Amino acid sequence: MQQASVERFSYLIGGIYDCVIAPERWADxxxxxxxxxxxxxxxLSVASLTNMKAVVNAVSGSDLTEMTRNAIGYGADIIELWGGAERIRQYPLGEPIVQSQAVRQEIISGNRYYREWALPKGLFDAVAVGLVRDRMMVGNAIFSQHESAGAIDDAQVNGLRLLAPHIRRAVTISNLFDMKTVEATTFAATMEALTVGVVLADEESRIVYTNAAATxxxxxxxxxxxxxxxxxVESTTTSATLQSAVAQAARDEAALGQKGIGIAVPRPNxxxxxxxxxPLRRGHMRARLAQRAAAALFVASASGPPQMSHVALNQLYDLTPAEIRIFELICEGHTRDAISGLLGVSVATVKTHLLHVFEKTGCRRQVDLVRLAKSLTFPL
Structure with a gap:
């Protein structure tokens, strides 16, 4: 298939962000x-890790009731279809994973969910994007390919790769709202009720509004x-990162990418x-919430243990999600062959990504990567 136009991508991204305040639009x-x-x-699904239940938030091309029933009835089979729980935890967030490339065909063919539900509907392959994976929940977007469309191609994967950070941001912030629709007339009251800090800022990062928590x-x-x-914030480097994300949100939200997702705030105590x-500037639904604001900043508690700052790696070195994940695995002591098995990609692909990591960071040896990782470790 052909690449989508810039205008079309901008439209889709604007619709994704509108889902933050109108979650019923996710299906559309x-x-x-x-x-x-x-x-x-x-x-689009989110599974709670506290009660181990799968919850489907929105679906396309299928009945919601049927999809929910299958998610529960075939839960273990679906996990197996993507390589098992450990493999799934290794996949880089925001990076599209093609099922047929990540998992051996004999495992797919013998899978109960695949044989009993997917294949009879002509769904022979799929691509998944990890959206959130922390101690509280795991969220994914999964898109299935019908056999009549042929193999999943690069244009489809690249398109999802561009949309992925925007979906991740929208899902993350939506969870702060508890997936409730926010109306312009009740926006202030909704913000005041949140326990997280909310700051509305203009394109110069000047404050337009703060809720009680942020005040x-x-x-x-x-x-x-x-x-x-x-x-x-206290750190001038982190402040620059934050203000840069706000300015980018005002200029072109479609180009915001990974910037502004989970900016770690180092704190002495x-x-x-x-x-x-x-981003708030574009889109009728978001713009009418606060006309002077270019972006809303949500200051929330971290949901995971200390780890390397993905924001820093992206901002400072322009590493992609796949490159960041390989950086992490190398620093954890995994070999290239082991990483190939964990991520379901060839050793040649691992070597290519690692070469890019060395080139972008200026490191020459793996020990240099480990030192760099330690310097970028923040509590997230």
Whole structure:
């Protein structure tokens, strides 16, 4: 298939962000993504790790009740179909994983879910994108390919790769709202009810609005503050990262990419926090919430243990999700052959990604990567 136009991508991304305040639109957006890239079905799901139940948030090309029933009845089989729980935990967030490339064909062919549900519907392959994976939940978007469409091609994978960070940001922030629709008339009341800090800022990062939680944070100067009239944090480097994300959100939300997702806020004391940036300028639904604001900043508690800062790796070195994941695995002591098995890619692909990591970071040896990783470790 051909690559989607810039205008079409911008439209899809705008629709994804509108789902933050109108979650009932997810099914429509999944329909449009499927239509754009030629997928037969799409599903956006979140599974709670506290009660081990799978919850389907939205689906395209299928009945919601049927999809929910299958997710529960075939839960273990679906996990096996993607290589098992351990393999799934290794897949890089935001990177499309093609099932037929990651898992051996004999495993797929012998899988109960594949034989009893997918194959009879003509769904012979799929691509998954990890959206969130922490101690509280795991979220994924999965798109299935009908046999009449042929093999999943590069245009489909590249299209999802461009949309993935925007879907990740929208899903992450939506969870802060508890997936409730936000109306313009009740926006302020909704923000005030949130326990996370919310700051609305213009394109220069000047504060337009703060909810009660954010007001208290500003008064304490922890973790957010104002510096030269702009929203900031104690670290000047992190402040620059935050302000850059806000400016990018105002200029072109489609180019925001991974910037502004889970910006780690190093703190001398207190629980670790992260900041998520949501563009507001474009889109009728978001723009009418606060006309002077270019972005909404959500200051929330971290949901995982200390780890390497993905934001720093992307901002400083322009590493892709796949390159970041290989960087992590190398620093954990895995060999290239082991990484190939964990991620379901060839050793040649691992070597190519690792070469890019060395080139982008300026490191020459793996020990240099380990040192760099330690310098970028923040509580996320």
């Amino acid at each position: 957006i999944l329909n449009e993504i499927c239509a754009e890239f030629g997928f037969a079905t799409g599903a 208290a944070m500003l008064a304490a100067g922890d973790p957010i503050m104002t510096r030269h009239g702009r929203i900031a 207190g629980a670790p926090l992260v900041i998520h940036v949501l």
